[in-house]
Amino acid sequence: MKEFTRENIKNLVAYKVDAPQYEIIVNANESAYDFPMILKRQFCDDICNTDLNRYPEACFPELLEALSDYTGVPTEGIICGSGSDEVIALINQAFVDPGDVIVSHSPSFSMYEIWSSIANANYVPVPDLADHIPDLDSIIQKANELDAKIIYLCNPNNPTGYTFSREQILKVLNSVSALLILDEAYIEFFGESSVDLLKKYPNLLVLRTFSKAFGLAGIRCGYALGNKDIIDVLYKVKGPYNLNVMTQKIAVLALKNRDKILSHLGEIRSERETIKSELESLKTLKIYPSGSNFIFFETPLAQAIYQKLLDNNILIKWFKDTDRHPGSIRFSIGKPSENQQILSIIRKVVTENA
Amino acid sequence: MKEFTRENIKNLVAYKVDAPQYEIIVNANESAYDFPMILKRQFCDDICNTDLNRYPEACFPELLEALSDYTGVPTEGIICGSGSDEVIALINQAFVDPGDVIVSHSPSFSMYEIWSSIANANYVPVPDLADHIPDLDSIIQKANELDAKIIYLCNPNNPTGYTFSREQILKVLNSVSALLILDEAYIEFFGESSVDLLKKYPNLLVLRTFSKAFGLAGIRCGYALGNKDIIDVLYKVKGPYNLNVMTQKIAVLALKNRDKILSHLGEIRSERETIKSELESLKTLKIYPSGSNFIFFETPLAQAIYQKLLDNNILIKWFKDTDRHPGSIRFSIGKPSENQQILSIIRKVVTENA
Numbered sequence: 001m002k003e004f005t006r007e008n009i010k011n012l013v014a015y016k017v018d019a020p021q022y023e024i025i026v027n028a029n030e031s032a033y034d035f036p037m038i039l040k041r042q043f044c045d046d047i048c049n050t051d052l053n054r055y056p057e058a059c060f061p062e063l064l065e066a067l068s069d070y071t072g073v074p075t076e077g078i079i080c081g082s083g084s085d086e087v088i089a090l091i092n093q094a095f096v097d098p099g100d101v102i103v104s105h106s107p108s109f110s111m112y113e114i115w116s117s118i119a120n121a122n123y124v125p126v127p128d129l130a131d132h133i134p135d136l137d138s139i140i141q142k143a144n145e146l147d148a149k150i151i152y153l154c155n156p157n158n159p160t161g162y163t164f165s166r167e168q169i170l171k172v173l174n175s176v177s178a179l180l181i182l183d184e185a186y187i188e189f190f191g192e193s194s195v196d197l198l199k200k201y202p203n204l205l206v207l208r209t210f211s212k213a214f215g216l217a218g219i220r221c222g223y224a225l226g227n228k229d230i231i232d233v234l235y236k237v238k239g240p241y242n243l244n245v246m247t248q249k250i251a252v253l254a255l256k257n258r259d260k261i262l263s264h265l266g267e268i269r270s271e272r273e274t275i276k277s278e279l280e281s282l283k284t285l286k287i288y289p290s291g292s293n294f295i296f297f298e299t300p301l302a303q304a305i306y307q308k309l310l311d312n313n314i315l316i317k318w319f320k321d322t323d324r325h326p327g328s329i330r331f332s333i334g335k336p337s338e339n340q341q342i343l344s345i346i347r348k349v350v351t352e353n354a
Numbered sequence: 355m356k357e358f359t360r361e362n363i364k365n366l367v368a369y370k371v372d373a374p375q376y377e378i379i380v381n382a383n384e385s386a387y388d389f390p391m392i393l394k395r396q397f398c399d400d401i402c403n404t405d406l407n408r409y410p411e412a413c414f415p416e417l418l419e420a421l422s423d424y425t426g427v428p429t430e431g432i433i434c435g436s437g438s439d440e441v442i443a444l445i446n447q448a449f450v451d452p453g454d455v456i457v458s459h460s461p462s463f464s465m466y467e468i469w470s471s472i473a474n475a476n477y478v479p480v481p482d483l484a485d486h487i488p489d490l491d492s493i494i495q496k497a498n499e500l501d502a503k504i505i506y507l508c509n510p511n512n513p514t515g516y517t518f519s520r521e522q523i524l525k526v527l528n529s530v531s532a533l534l535i536l537d538e539a540y541i542e543f544f545g546e547s548s549v550d551l552l553k554k555y556p557n558l559l560v561l562r563t564f565s566k567a568f569g570l571a572g573i574r575c576g577y578a579l580g581n582k583d584i585i586d587v588l589y590k591v592k593g594p595y596n597l598n599v600m601t602q603k604i605a606v607l608a609l610k611n612r613d614k615i616l617s618h619l620g621e622i623r624s625e626r627e628t629i630k631s632e633l634e635s636l637k638t639l640k641i642y643p644s645g646s647n648f649i650f651f652e653t654p655l656a657q658a659i660y661q662k663l664l665d666n667n668i669l670i671k672w673f674k675d676t677d678r679h680p681g682s683i684r685f686s687i688g689k690p691s692e693n694q695q696i697l698s699i700i701r702k703v704v705t706e707n708a
Contacts, residue, residue: 001557002532002557004503006448006449006451009447009448009587009591013590014589015589015594016589019412033407034406034407048394048398052571055382055565057372058369059372061372082593082596083595085594086436093363093472095359097361097452097474118591149358177355177356203356215406215407217410218404218405220598233358235368235369236368237366239440241437241439241571242574243436244572244573244601250406
């Protein structure tokens, strides 16, 4: 048979995993809090009165209005997709030709590289400086030297929790001609969005999601905020009906009830700082400051901690040793009782290996 | 500002339309029958017991099982997406390099050309012979002469309703080395699927959808059936969580209750034939045989018919005159009373212009 597969796709590995079945699941930075039952029931009433035999709204007008109200960005500067994943795929389809350069830093969200490979782009991850401080000067230098089409910065960064300051973001924006994509998937936990910079910088695009602070990873809804010129191009490559009617409706409901849904933010931040302090008292663990809903630390005991938690029916994210970094652990902030269980197991592993 | 947009995207036009607000909507080949209320309620009970804060199953195992049961194709030969649209986008990302040739015939489903443009492919539509008979010999010749990567045939064809015979499909499969994509979006109305040919032809891929016979255009679920080698490559380019949990659940529910949902098929076919006979009795209308849930005809009165129906709060699809073809009309089979309203208005326009 003729070979159909593109060269750049041949060595990719498909993401094929079953949903994790553990008592405590804190490996994917999901919210520990499900969508409130009272809102689920409202959603269901709405669905019972919705003609599911009809195509959904092509350009989700109600959702755009609700997002505009939430973000302050005019509706013409917003586009939605099936998770930030689809939005990133749209960005590539709109702007990235084979061979184009996409710059980010390492470690950051793994999908930037995967989507770049699919687009047959040249992905250039600039290694962090010591203590996982992103090497901003090198990022800027690489982007300009290679005439990069796109720069990705995840703020706060996944997996390290690093938060970029306003000064750092302005420095990048003022130094490059590339499209700067700020992935604000976790911004609600941090609080300092860069959305207001859209007014001044036409080459800025901000990504957001309902999967984290809004506790709706299951519905797959992400969105991009940008200037009309950029957003208009994304609409050209969007499938006519890319967002199903159920996702549109539940996302609107979430935004209209965001005070209730986001009421957990304070608790999550305070739990994060409590966990951080407690872990800092343990030997061999190097804990990083986090502006997000997860904790990241390095330790030679990473594998042992991962395994012990797994034995206790708890799933966290373990990053193996590399040449440059010791093994590390990332786990999402769970409910207080879950956090205590995790802490006590980590404490035990560290003590046993002291 | 630097120009970010890819050359092949610049001249595309975004699909930005509001959902149609008419009393009778028969322009998009949707089902006239909504998902049954008893099943909507079951779906809602399920959603109330589902953790929406968790990512959905990455590879929709329950849906694959249910689709396998429905189609007879093993689960490893099935992949799902947010409508056939996403599946077509995946096919391009997996197999189509810029400049690759994609062959189809004209007129057929407009998205083949749009997705080809987005992939920067070279789309070659072979014009139909007289009476909208696809020119199979030329399709085969073009595909071989241009070393096409992909051939699209829509069976039954949208918008003409033409049905390809088993012999015709075998002829293509036996004559080309391209990947033949048979779009069976409307196959349930016709009945003669080519899925059994997958066993013999590794270069065949079949597309299906829940948007037509299953009456679930709102949920956005399409799927491809193929051999494992081809499907495996599609999984490589699929976003990790491309299908939200609600779509996965409602699609499974639909498949498990397919006897009930597909019970309208007989009525739709019989209404179609009744409408066809009645229209055939009218002068100036050239009616085409249809194996689908819609009627297609050509007439110099196309625009007048379209306008008169619109004035009566009824939306159909009108194709303007071209050099090669007079104006034509496509409308989906509605409920019997809707069909009668449409017929009586068409009859009136024809009589008035006699």
